[in-house]
Amino acid sequence: MCLPTPRNSLRLTRARKFFHCCYHLNQSSIKTTLWRNDLHYENIHMNPEKWTETVAMIDWQSMDARRSWATKTPDIGNNLSAPVLDTKDINQAERKLVSKRYHDRAIMVAWRMMVKGKILTTEEVAEIEKDVECDDEGIKVLNITKEKLEDRWPEKGIIEHANYEALMTELKEVKVHIMWRYLKCDEDIEAFEKRWPFHC
Structure with a gap:
């Protein structure tokens, strides 16, 4: 009932876009991770002789295949301006946190700038x-x-x-x-x- 399903050409376009971006990634970070929000016994088929082994999964529309880094990045929206590090008037503990946020944001901005021409139009x-x-x-x-x-x-x-x-x-x-x-x-x-x- 949930129509239409994506056309194969559109799926392939999205896959190609993703692999263009992969070129810029550390290879150890691009292993696919399945993010599932509808896990229950009716959707997972186990091997009856080995209960720790999954043999099939159904109801795939609730499955999202993403790289693990895709869930751990700061949200910068469309703002690709260079972040500014300001550690004046803050104590040592806060300075560490501010510095970490600065570096996380700087890396995210750099990443987005590298793939800017290769992302979806x-x-x-x-x-x-x-x-x-x-x-x-x-x-x-x-x-x-x-x-x-x-x-x-x-x-x-x-x-x-x-x-x-x-x-x-x-x-x-x-x-x-x-x-x-x-x-x-x-x-x-x-x-x-x-x-x-x-x-x-």
Whole structure:
């Protein structure tokens, strides 16, 4: 329901941009780290003979693959001006902290300056933001469906046999409502029909 999925060409462009930036990094710091915000037993498949071994993970839309340094950098926004170190009138303990912040910021500014010409363009950022908006709309559609069905929502895609026909009728009504509200052309309708997860 969360449409559209990013095009392969867009994914490849983002990957290329990242590898351009990697050229400037210390190789020991570019190991990919998975940052996951939806870890629970239904999303992780373990080896039944060796419980410490993960054999598969599902529900990948909540997975973010990033380098570990990407989570530990000072937020400088778009300000790439050189930081100023001012340690006058402060004690030794504060001086250490101010000096560390200065060096962290200086390194971040230098890094951003090196990769400035290789990062995403304004147009590419706008395209990504458009994808995010589409994802948000997809979540709204999902919530509309859940609200309409209330406690009859087929959790994990399972519908009780006795409720099947009634639920399919309701889902069809929801589908028509979504198509009327969101879809503007035949191409959109075709894509939606293809990805609609219910047989109605």
